[in-house]
Amino acid sequence: MKKLLVANRGEIARRIFRSARDLGIATVAVYSEADANAAHVADAEEALAIGPAAARESYLDVSKVLDAARQSGADAIHPGYGFLAENADFAEAVIAAGLTWVGPTPESIRAMGDKQRARDLAKAAGVPIVPGSGRFLPGETEGVEAAGAEVGYPLLVKAAAGGGGIGMRRVDDPAKLLETVAATQSMAGKAFGDGSVFLERFVPKARHIEIQVFGFGAAGAVHLYERDCSLQRRFQKVIEESPAPGLPDSVRARMTAAAVALCRHTAYSGAGTIEFIVDAASFEFFFLEMNTRIQVEHPVTEMVTGQDLVSMQLRFASGALHGVPQADIGCQGHAVECRLYAENPAKHFMPSPGTLSVFSLPADIPGLRIDSGYRQGDSVTPFYDPMIAKIIVHGATRHEARTNAAKALREMSVQGLQTNRTFLIACLENESFVTGDVYTSFIDEHRIDLLSAAEEEIAS
């Protein structure tokens, strides 16, 4: 690998360029009209325009990206995350063009992109999936109670033809199962014209914990421990950390073993993440999905393991890395990542594009790393996602990482648009967060407290 084109923008393009430069690989950026003056363009040795601001006419246009690779003489493409990163057709086109694809095989991308196939693969690899039953036709009651006992309580009775929360009823008491099934069958028959239902376990207080993996194809796979990404708004992550607070070692061991088993089962190649939903009370865990790319929150893993995941991707893709012994991957201290978004938390996290008239970053905070796609004076346009920067802090303990992250957020100055900066501080200092009591509805449930703490922070 001599020259790498990064088919992406913003912080992840810059992040990939850093590791490429360290390996002596030349760098090529691509950019849309909206990004002509962007930081990632300035960082690369070469940069090619690939079309208008709208992503589907530039960053998502396979032929334009491939043309840019040809024109620049790049011999490899890294897709970053988002855009074309999990597009199996793109991966195939890159390979067919005779270029090195920095990512898993198109077959892996395709298999994991299909939710049902991913679930089947997980099951075949012995990875726990959310327990569910077969279908029960309208009026069918035989076997329902046994299925309920097997699935476990609390459970949801779901209309097979429903979706998005419609046609779902929760059952906590096994004695109520039969009547709820009958009621759901009747409702589903009227609403969807199909009265069949099935049962699925419900996790009332869930955590989102994911395992970072790196597969070496037939040569095996390693894990790089977990990340807890329970703090989310609108299904997007806000704060991530590693290790997951309070996760028992025995559960961690089973989760990492399950993740490695799935990689081995599929002869997975490259960096990937296996997401689990974890019951916050019992620590039962179930496979959600596998992401076949480098993730936004990969730095927390890099901070605790000391590994450079992007460098591993580049070395593996170029044939310079064939495996890493699991014993060589340690986990030291604690890391927290806060996503600084251009948005207004008080207005339902409404996006707030604008120009960063002031964007000054803190200095002298131990263990601080900031990955950002923007510099002071840059515009955060409405065309792409609202993330301005990732504030990542490593400390000897969770307390140290958490308090230094809050300090970093307090010492930085961001003006010209609205951000969630003080909201992030409020999360980091929330009593429940401090004790490690995190779960996926945390932000929703603490919303009022978090917003008022964020307001006070602005006033002070």
Add this chain to the structure above:
Amino acid sequence: MTIINIKTEITGNIWKIEAQVGQKLAEGDTIMILESMKMEIPVSATEDGVLVEILAEEGATVTEGTVVARIEA
């Protein structure tokens, strides 16, 4: 009869215009949908009335506070 200006709350691109001139609208009805930072944000009628003017085209970029439609209430 008063004319009410409908303004955008944020900077974004007009993704889809949903209502037509002459249409009767109730407060909260969607007139158009903006796309900004991967989110769809509706621009809605602020009062009951008749849509008398649409001042933007699909695909156009509008800044926060731009008058994009007028309603006669």
